[in-house]
Amino acid sequence: MSERSTLLALATITACALPFVAGAQSAGGAGGALPKRDLSGVWQPANPLDGIQPNGARNMPADGKHEPPYTAFGLELFKRNRPSNGTTEVNPAEENDPAHACDPQGFPRENLFELRTTQIVQSPIQTIILYTYGKIFRIVWTDGRELPKDPDPRWFGYSVGKWRDDYTFVVETNGTDARTWLDNAGRPHSEDMHVEEVYHRVNRDRMELNMTIDDPKVYSKPWLALDKLPMKLMPANTDVPEMMCSPSELAEYNRRHASKGEIRGKQ
Amino acid sequence: MRKGCTAIVIAVVAGLLLASPSRAQNAPAKAAAPAAAPRHDISGIWTPARSPSDGIGALGARDMPEDGKPEHQPPYTPLARDKMKSYRPGNGARQVLPADLNDPAIIYCDPQGMPRQDLYELRDTQILQTALSVVILYQWSSVWRVIWADGRELPKDPPEPRWFGYSVGKWVDDYTFVAQTSGTDPRTWLDKGGRPHSEDLHIEETFHRVNHDLLELTVTVDDPQMYTHSWVALNKFPMKLLPPNTDVREMMCSVSEFMDFNKRMGFGNPTATNTGGIVK
Numbered sequence: 301m302s303e304r305s306t307l308l309a310l311a312t313i314t315a316c317a318l319p320f321v322a323g324a325q326s327a328g329g330a331g332g333a334l335p336k337r338d339l340s341g342v343w344q345p346a347n348p349l350d351g352i353q354p355n356g357a358r359n360m361p362a363d364g365k366h367e368p369p370y371t372a373f374g375l376e377l378f379k380r381n382r383p384s385n386g387t388t389e390v391n392p393a394e395e396n397d398p399a400h401a402c403d404p405q406g407f408p409r410e411n412l413f414e415l416r417t418t419q420i421v422q423s424p425i426q427t428i429i430l431y432t433y434g435k436i437f438r439i440v441w442t443d444g445r446e447l448p449k450d451p452d453p454r455w456f457g458y459s460v461g462k463w464r465d466d467y468t469f470v471v472e473t474n475g476t477d478a479r480t481w482l483d484n485a486g487r488p489h490s491e492d493m494h495v496e497e498v499y500h501r502v503n504r505d506r507m508e509l510n511m512t513i514d515d516p517k518v519y520s521k522p523w524l525a526l527d528k529l530p531m532k533l534m535p536a537n538t539d540v541p542e543m544m545c546s547p548s549e550l551a552e553y554n555r556r557h558a559s560k561g562e563i564r565g566k567q
Numbered sequence: 568m569r570k571g572c573t574a575i576v577i578a579v580v581a582g583l584l585l586a587s588p589s590r591a592q593n594a595p596a597k598a599a600a601p602a603a604a605p606r607h608d609i610s611g612i613w614t615p616a617r618s619p620s621d622g623i624g625a626l627g628a629r630d631m632p633e634d635g636k637p638e639h640q641p642p643y644t645p646l647a648r649d650k651m652k653s654y655r656p657g658n659g660a661r662q663v664l665p666a667d668l669n670d671p672a673i674i675y676c677d678p679q680g681m682p683r684q685d686l687y688e689l690r691d692t693q694i695l696q697t698a699l700s701v702v703i704l705y706q707w708s709s710v711w712r713v714i715w716a717d718g719r720e721l722p723k724d725p726p727e728p729r730w731f732g733y734s735v736g737k738w739v740d741d742y743t744f745v746a747q748t749s750g751t752d753p754r755t756w757l758d759k760g761g762r763p764h765s766e767d768l769h770i771e772e773t774f775h776r777v778n779h780d781l782l783e784l785t786v787t788v789d790d791p792q793m794y795t796h797s798w799v800a801l802n803k804f805p806m807k808l809l810p811p812n813t814d815v816r817e818m819m820c821s822v823s824e825f826m827d828f829n830k831r832m833g834f835g836n837p838t839a840t841n842t843g844g845i846v847k
Contacts, residue, residue: 340697402676404709404819421695421702425812428695430702430711435678435731437704437711443812454817456709479823537699537717542729547675547822548754 334504336466339427342538343507344417346530351415354385356485357511357525358412362386368487374518381486388486392554397481402545404455406480407473408495410436411511412525413484417540427461427469432543440471451475453491464498471497482513483525490517505533602779606741609701609774612693612813613782616805622689626659627760628786628800629686633659647763647793656761666835670756676820680730680755681748682770684710685786686800687759691815694774701736701744706818714746725750728766736772746772757788758800765792780808 345351355361360368364387370378382388384395399405405413416432425443430436440461451458457476464470473495482489493515500508511526513519615621626632631639633656643651655663656670671677672687679687688707695702699717704710714734721735729750736746748770757764773785784804789797829836 398823401822403821403823421697423695423811428704430713435710435712437709439815441812441814445812452816455819456817536697537715537719539715540713541727542731544678544730546677546730548671548677551675 334467334501337463337469338422339420339469339499339501339507340422342417342419342534342536342540343531344534345415346506346532348416350529353413353415354484356386356412356483356487358529359524359527360487362388362485362487368513368523369520371516371518371520374488374515377488377490377518378486381481381488383481383484383486386485397484397486398479399481399484399545400550402547402550404436404480405434406455407438407457407459407476408511408513408525409480409483410434410438410456411497411509412482414543415529416543417534417538418531419540427471430540432540434544435542447472447474453477455480457495467501469499469501471499473497488518489513489515492517500528507531507533601781604742604776604778607738607744608696609694609744609776609782610696612691612809612811612815613806614691614809615689616781616807619690622804624687624689624759627686627758627762628788629804630799630802631762633661633758633760633762635660641762641788641798642795644791644793644795646765650763650793651761654756654761654763656756656759659760661761664834665829665832670759670761671754672756672820674825676822676825678710678730678755679708681712681732681734681751682768682772682786682788682800683755683758684712684731685772685784686757688818689804690818691809691813692806693815701746706815708819709817716744721747721749728752730755732768732770742776744774746770746774748772763793764788764790767792775803777805782806782808 350358355363360366362385382390382394382396384390384392384397384400399409410431410433414433418432419430421428421430425441427440427442429438429440431438436456438456438459440459442461445460447460448458451474454475455477457473459471459473461469461471474493476489476491476493478489478491480489481487493513496512496514498510500510502508508528508530509526510524510528512522513525514522621629626634631641633639654669655667657663657665657668657673668674672679672683684705684707690706692706693704695704699715701714701716703712703714705712710731712731712734714736716736719735722733725733730752732748732751734746734748736744739745749768751764751766751768753764753766755764756762768788768790771787771789775783775785777783782805784801784806785799786801787797788794788800826836
């Protein structure tokens, strides 16, 4: 009896501790079959500048023509934010964008500002996204767990994902910290925000990213922040350059160049 | 007869069931031997084995803490001592008051960089292996590092200094992965105790998988500009394997929170008078 129990225990330990060896199906050059259930690889916006999004979410830029469906509360929150880009931009010394003072961007802004070369690694129970900006990583759980009902707020929220079909991976995120801005144009969000990302692998070398914002406190209906943003596959040995916010550099820059010589303007 | 057999069977079964627990109660519990280490595999979610706080490194490198003891003084060159004069750490034998701090990773939330990412707040750490690389995911600041394992050499003249340097690694045997890092930005502090480094810093990390559930990390610092010889910052730092579905909590530096904290505590604003790591 005890030997059987020991064997069962060993089998369980082994099963539970499988190595996180990422799928490398996408390594190598162009061509070849479209891999199923595989987003792994190093991806970059098909037009490298496409992911910068200085005026806010690419499909809802703050250009005077595109206005998210604010609730009254949402509009009030928006007016408190003083961004350095977009229709409500202010002088650098006046802005109060916490991410420009190098607070974590958080999510979904990590997809909506400075989205650059992005590596995706898949393990049996996770999809892990490695971002250039800030060298931040995000974990998307794919082990069947549900989103937490009452999450602790996190800068990057809590994410779960599953395959809708062999080439479409859908991620749901909640529990984001309401202090972050949704994008670089100062759009706000609440702690009740829910974000859906849809990663669709079109062919071996191309993926499209959709992102929908749903936050009933702040927006009267869901809206599309990214609509099929095209990403192209890079070689697997691509060296991703560093891109990090350094508050000390910012402080030094402001001292040398800003009129008031402060890190940030009025709060 | 049938009733008798049934009774005997019941008795035997009952005896077996009763015997097992009592044998367990009488015999001392034996710890199960750890499973064997898998080959060429350091993947998983690891955490400091001795205690969750073992990797904090508040006084600097765990095996060379800045505690004032002579045996824990790195072999500084005169250049290092000179550079250190401008460092005002918040912990250790040379610590200053909060308002006087100039540790850029603390007062500004500048990136810690390497090797400090191994030497301060080393917590739950996930290691991934791809076909060409080993990727390390750190809890502190949710940053990732890539160690190229595709046979490339370290760059002779790194294209630009990086906070986290440039890393390559290889297996020296089936259970030991060795990473080399160079090209780090000299603005970072080597550790929380305020030890310096130059752009010529070379770091060696040895990840040794002892068994299935135990990994040991050794970090060696080599920087001829700053230290007369190489020294060990972490010596076989033990890390234990966590379940693969472990949810690692966020742990991030927030400048705005730090400012707010200082204001409430009356610590003043240390960023008002200095720029941290940028030495004038």
